Amino acid sequence: MIEEKDLRAALKLYFIMGSPNCQSRPQQVLEDAINGGVTLFQFREKGKGALKGDEKKALGEELQWICKNHGIPFIVNDDIDLALELDTDGVHIGQEDEPLESVREKIGNKIIGVSAHTVEEARQAVNGGADYLGVGPIFPTKSKEDAKAAQGTSVITDMRKNGIRLPIVGIGGIGRGNAKSVIEAGADGISVISAIAGAGDAAIAAAALKKELT
Numbered sequence: 001m002i003e004e005k006d007l008r009a010a011l012k013l014y015f016i017m018g019s020p021n022c023q024s025r026p027q028q029v030l031e032d033a034i035n036g037g038v039t040l041f042q043f044r045e046k047g048k049g050a051l052k053g054d055e056k057k058a059l060g061e062e063l064q065w066i067c068k069n070h071g072i073p074f075i076v077n078d079d080i081d082l083a084l085e086l087d088t089d090g091v092h093i094g095q096e097d098e099p100l101e102s103v104r105e106k107i108g109n110k111i112i113g114v115s116a117h118t119v120e121e122a123r124q125a126v127n128g129g130a131d132y133l134g135v136g137p138i139f140p141t142k143s144k145e146d147a148k149a150a151q152g153t154s155v156i157t158d159m160r161k162n163g164i165r166l167p168i169v170g171i172g173g174i175g176r177g178n179a180k181s182v183i184e185a186g187a188d189g190i191s192v193i194s195a196i197a198g199a200g201d202a203a204i205a206a207a208a209l210k211k212e213l214t
């Protein structure tokens with residue numbers, strides 16, 4: 001069971017990716033991103049060309065091993081069965097995924113992140129026992145085909161103003177130049193896909209983002 005203060009620190013620079021997001025080997029992209037300062041990783045094997053079944057599991061195992069070697073928490077998106085098979089540090093679920101209560105029953109005290117787009121969804125997730133909230137899309141994004149409209153950082157300030165104290169990570173179109181505004185709005189960290197996975201050098205991109213957050 002991770003302490004809340006350690007989870008808040010881990011959410012600082014939260015990298016998300018799967019093989020469809022990478023122009024080179026995902027293993028190398030992750031290794032470079034961690035060397036650049038990423039503090040937590042989510043394996044999100046989704047979208048055109050995403051791996052399935054044993055291939056997805058094999059890639060997940062390799063990426064989990066890289067995270068373990070660097071002491072970085074490894075989270076799996078959506079796929080609770082895979083999370084149990086790999087004994088991951090946690091999972092992330094959205095409003096359309098398996099309900100929080102049922103996931104908690106299956107995974108015990110592992111980390112559960114829940115997507116929230118409104119104060120009401122945030123409150124429900126808090127009451128349901130979520131460990132952190134993924135809030136957004138804050139800015140327009142091309143990395144999630146069914147993303148809702150960008151909400152701006154006010155969605156985070158509204159949650160804080162309405163007494164939501166759970167750790168929050170902002171997500172959606174975040175990169176250099178707007179990362180700081182997400183923290184200033186009250187998030188504990190930022191989560192990104194393309195700002196790191198789509199960069200020429202993931203280590204340089206991660207380090208530049210990390211610098212903006214300090």
Ligand SMILES: Cc1ncc(COP(=O)(O)OP(=O)(O)O)c(N)n1
Pocket residue numbers: 014016042044046077078092093094095096097113114115133134135144169171191
């Ligand atoms: C940290 C974080 N926040 C939000 C999401 C989005 O989750 P979800 O709404 O379930 O959409 P998919 O990622 O499953 O397409 C996330 N994955 N991570």
Ligand SMILES: Cc1ncsc1CCOP(=O)(O)O
Pocket residue numbers: 136137140141142143144147171172173174191192193194195
């Ligand atoms: C998974 C997800 N959930 C809301 S926006 C998004 C995609 C974020 O990707 P990027 O950082 O490239 O905008």
Ligand SMILES: [Mg+2]
Pocket residue numbers: 077078092093094097
């Ligand atoms: Mg999901």
